Structure formats: structure tokens, C-alpha cells
Amino acid sequence: MESSLRLDGGATAGVRDGHPRTASPRAADDKQMLRTAAELTRDINAVRPGIYWTDLIASVAIGYGALYLAATLAAVGWAVVAGVVAVLALYRALSFIHELTHVKHATLPGFRLGWNLLVGIPMLTPSFLYEGVHNLHHAKTRYGTVEDPEYLPLALMNPWTLPTFVLVAALAPVGLLIRFAILSPLSLVIPSLRRVVVERYSSLSINPSFRRRMPGGAFAAQWVRIEAAASLWAITLLVLVATGNLPLSAFAVMLAVSSGVAVINQVRTLVAHLWENEGEAMSVTAQYLDSVNVPPPAVLPMLWAPVGLRYHALHHLLPSLPYHSLGEAHRRLGAALDEQSPYHKSSHTGLPALTRRLVMSTLRGR
Incomplete structure (x- = not known):
């Protein structure tokens, strides 16, 4: 879900209404940076399953425990605190969907199934919504183009686009309930609806013109199994609420926490x-400069950009590097590359500065 104010990376910089732009999309790649990035990270490129499982299980335990407290505590203040903890922990757990699209599953056996059972299905965001979609965002010839499902020129759009972008995310839990409790079953008996559901309502994307292809082979069979489970869960939730077995107040808290997770992710996007x-179409270096790292000493990115997402630019440089290695990779590259390297130009101080930059860009207009 996740590109492009073009920071000066050795190529000629442009200016739009006094606003500095990044290097041209067609700027030549900085071969030294690309070569150094590959060479310095070979020894930390292996997935460490223990870290993945421990992190996921801890996030899930804290998230669902806090969600239970938020729905049952009588003291409003403590319920709100528990709700905030639930949002942050479940957001971290949900963020592993990004890792699922990059990791070789043979190196992390059972993790996709475990993640779907613990997070994807309960939160109605199963892995197939991202797998087969996010990889298009990393395709060199697609990134930043109309064929990129996770790209819009938001900085060049009208100012009202940004609040609308966030509002849509806030309504996501209701949309997901409709998607899985109503559209999924109906699409089984209405073939034309099935195509619409797959093409338009089966991807975590922000590009409204993106249309997903119908799945095939083993992935299609996996998709059907996971979608059936998510559909049954969504229907069960609605039945429990309708019969009074799940209090409406508890259901409202669940929706509020899910909405909070979606909003944080949308702001991070x-x-x-x-x-x-x-x-x-953009060169790899231009794609990197168009992306954002928010490294230490900033602390809050651990909460709003978890599971390595604070190193989003570095991730575009080395998409197969596991999240637990990104911090070390950043330290190595920062020390090895001189101050004139484009590598240093994608580091930013934090969320407020980045948000202000984006808002000011929309206000300047084109």
C-alpha cells in the first residue's frame, strides 16, 4: 500500500513552485550504492524463524488481551488505554502481511498458515489480499506508474484527497464485513459478481484504476480455502451480534480497534x-529516493511503522532482506557510503515533518 518527491541524488534537481524535487525518474542508477547495498548485507539476508514467530505471537497475545479488556472494563479511562494498546499491538501483528509477500515460505514453514489463523482471518485481512499485489509495486517497470496498485501522485493532487484517503481507511472494517459476509457467498452463485469481487475488492491497493487478475493454479486453491474461512468468520460475527450472544458494545469496540489499525496504516502509507x-517508469535509485526511511534516533516509528516499515526506502533497495536485518543494514550502509551518496537523502526525521511536507505540496498545487 505504499512514492515520489524526487530528492536530489546527483542528478539535476527540479523545482516546482519553490519546492525541491527528487532526481528525475530516468536518472541513471547509482551503481556504487546498489553494489554496496548488496555486498554489505549478504551475511544478514537469512530469515530467522524464531524472531518472526516470537514477535508475531507476542503481538497477538498483547493485542487480543488488550482488546478483551477494552471491551469489558467498566472504567472508561482504562478501557480507552487498553483500546490504544490493542490498536498498536494488532497493527504490528497485521504488518507481517508485508513480510509474507517477500519471504520464501520454505524458509519460514507454517508462518503463512499461522498468520492467517491468528491475524488475517480474525481481522478479515487474509494474506491473499496482498500476495500477488504488493510484488507489482516492486516491479521496476511498474513502480510509480498507472500500473502500480500501491501508487498515486498524492503530492500533486487536491488537498481534500488526504483527509478522504484517511476517512476511507476508517470505514475499512465495515467494508471488509460486507466483502466477506455478503459478497463472498453471493459471488459463488453469481459468476459475473465473482469477477468484480476479485478484480476490484480483493487487493490492498490505493490505485482505483487497478484491476486484479483472476488467480490460477495452487494459489487459486489456497485463496478459496482462506476466503471461505474468512467468510465463515464474518458471517459468524454478524450472527453472534444479531442473536445477542456478542454484545453490541463489544462488537463496536472491535470495529473501533480495527478502524484504528486501518487509520494508522493509512497514515503510515x-x-x-x-x-x-x-x-x-523510474530507475531503482529514483525509486529509492522517492521512498522514506525514518531511522533512529526517532523513537515513535517503532509504533507507527513497525516490522521494518520505518526503513521503507531501504526495503525498496533490498526487498528480500528480512525485517529484523534492516536496522543493521542501515547502520552498515550509512557508515560505508560517503555523505554525497544518494543513500543518505531518503532519511527523514519523523511523521510530523513528512506529513507537513505532503500537505504543503498539495496546497501549492501544480
Whole structure:
């Protein structure tokens, strides 16, 4: 879900209404940076299953425990605190969907199934909504173009686009209930609806023109199994509420926490890139400069950009590097590359500065 104010990376910089832009999308790749990034991270490229499982299980335990407290505590103040903890912990757990699209599943056996059972199905965001979609965002010839499902030139759009972008995320839990409790069953008996559901309502994307292809092979069979489970869970939730077995107040808390998770992710998406590319294919270096790192000493990115998402630019440079290695990779590259390297130009101080930059860009207009 996650590109492009083009930071000066050795190529000629542009200016739009006094606002500095990044290098041209067609700027030549900085081969030294790309070579150094590959060489310095070979020894930390292996997935460590223990870290993945421990992190996921801890996040799930804290998240669902806090959600239970938020729904049952009589003291409003403590219920709100528990709700905030639930949002942050479940957001971290949900963020592993990003890792699922990059990791080789043979190196992390059972993790996709475990993640779907613990997070994807209960939160109605199963892995197939991202797998087969996010990889298109990383395709060199698609990134930042109209064929990129996770790209819009947000910095060049009208100011009202940004609050609308966030509001849509706030309503996501209701949309997911409709998607899985109503549209999934209906699409089984209405073939034309099935195609619409797959093409338009089966991907975590922000590009409204994106249309997903019908799945095939083993992935299609996996999709059907996971979608059936998510559909049954969504129907069960609604039946429990309708019969009074799940109090309406508890259901409202669940929706509020899910909405909070979606909003944080959407805000994080707003600052994951600089969003100024107007549809041209971009070099790898330009894609990197169009993306954002928020490294230490900033502390809060651990909460709003968890599971390695604070190193989003570095991730675009080394998409197969596991999340637990990104911090070390950043330290190594920062020390090895001189101050003139484009590598240093994608580091930003934090969410407020990035948000202000994006808002100011929309206000300047085109």
C-alpha cells in the first residue's frame, strides 16, 4: 500500500513552485550504492524463524488481551488505554502481511498458515489480499506508474484527497464485513459478481484504476480455502451480534480497534513515499529516493511503522532482506557510503515533518 518527491541524488534537481524535487525518474542508477547495498548485507539476508514467530505471537497475545479488556472494563479511562494498546499491538501483528509477500515460505514453514489463523482471518485481512499485489509495486517497470496498485501522485493532487484517503481507511472494517459476509457467498452463485469481487475488492491497493487478475493454479486453491474461512468468520460475527450472544458494545469496540489499525496504516502509507511521480517508469535509485526511511534516533516509528516499515526506502533497495536485518543494514550502509551518496537523502526525521511536507505540496498545487 505504499512514492515520489524526487530528492536530489546527483542528478539535476527540479523545482516546482519553490519546492525541491527528487532526481528525475530516468536518472541513471547509482551503481556504487546498489553494489554496496548488496555486498554489505549478504551475511544478514537469512530469515530467522524464531524472531518472526516470537514477535508475531507476542503481538497477538498483547493485542487480543488488550482488546478483551477494552471491551469489558467498566472504567472508561482504562478501557480507552487498553483500546490504544490493542490498536498498536494488532497493527504490528497485521504488518507481517508485508513480510509474507517477500519471504520464501520454505524458509519460514507454517508462518503463512499461522498468520492467517491468528491475524488475517480474525481481522478479515487474509494474506491473499496482498500476495500477488504488493510484488507489482516492486516491479521496476511498474513502480510509480498507472500500473502500480500501491501508487498515486498524492503530492500533486487536491488537498481534500488526504483527509478522504484517511476517512476511507476508517470505514475499512465495515467494508471488509460486507466483502466477506455478503459478497463472498453471493459471488459463488453469481459468476459475473465473482469477477468484480476479485478484480476490484480483493487487493490492498490505493490505485482505483487497478484491476486484479483472476488467480490460477495452487494459489487459486489456497485463496478459496482462506476466503471461505474468512467468510465463515464474518458471517459468524454478524450472527453472534444479531442473536445477542456478542454484545453490541463489544462488537463496536472491535470495529473501533480495527478502524484504528486501518487509520494508522493509512497514515503510515501517506508518508511511506513522497508521491510526486507523474506516471513515468523510474530507475531503482529514483525509486529509492522517492521512498522514506525514518531511522533512529526517532523513537515513535517503532509504533507507527513497525516490522521494518520505518526503513521503507531501504526495503525498496533490498526487498528480500528480512525485517529484523534492516536496522543493521542501515547502520552498515550509512557508515560505508560517503555523505554525497544518494543513500543518505531518503532519511527523514519523523511523521510530523513528512506529513507537513505532503500537505504543503498539495496546497501549492501544480
